[in-house]
Amino acid sequence: MMDYQKLLVVVDPTTDKQAALARAVELASESQAQITVFLSIFDFSYEMTSILSGQEREAMREGVINQRKAWLEDIVKPYAKDGVVINLEVVWHNRPFESIIKYAIDNQFDLIVKGTHEHDKLKSVIFTPTDWHLMRKAPIPVLLVKEHDWPVAGKIVCAVNVSAEDEANESLNGKIVAHALKLAKQFDAQVHLVNGYPGTPVNLAIELPDFDSHTYSETIRLQHEERINYLANAYGIPVENCHVKEGLPEDVIPDLAMQLDAELVILGTIGRTGLSAALIGNTAEHVIDSINCDLLAIKPDGYKSPLEEL
Structure with a gap:
């Protein structure tokens, strides 16, 4: 299930430096996985010209696609060594995230790998709408x-949620840890578990004069520690690699990643869409902005992408 045998690498058309491709080659080097380098392009100017006949428009499109393919061939040359197989795919589509997800589903890829933009001025990372859509709507890990x-x-830091003890949540935690252990084995890395727990609700402390907020918060902390240690034991992860901290996941996870100088954070994304996504927000999306390392987003079992029906 977690064999990364087929990797779909999304290329950044604005640069010759392809961090995602380099990472995919690292991942593939041991397992002899297949890599497909994917570029989705679209140019409105060709679609808008009414002067062109359908046939001419098609020919121009083909011309652009072939141009980009030639560029891709140059980009992948340095990586196509040591028996790594790299295929190229260029498609014409006006919504990149849709074409990526659709292609990944139709061709049964195990992992989508995509670089994110670093903004030189402030060294802050800019996440494009495509990144958000992939995290929310791709049924396979991103x-x-x-x-x-x-x-x-x-x-490797696993962001697990031990505050809810339902089956779906426990199975997602297990999935996150399993991905971490697989990668840890390949890269000889340490696996850490992190969980944020909520602080004392202020209104309780104000409304109940006898309310002992210290005891309350200690009780919650101990409960979370017990559960995270139980999870760690189940997977043979040392208890000292478990981190339970008071605070919101979107603060706790990046802090720990920075403190440990982690190279990868793995978390689950529920993939909400529509109104609930706008209201509730998604931890993954808050976390992603403030993390200075790679991020692997995993969907729960049985997740259906809204694009699978298309």
């Missing part, structure tokens, strides 16, 4: 790559 090396004996 690895968002930043300019951060994966050293040997590095650290």
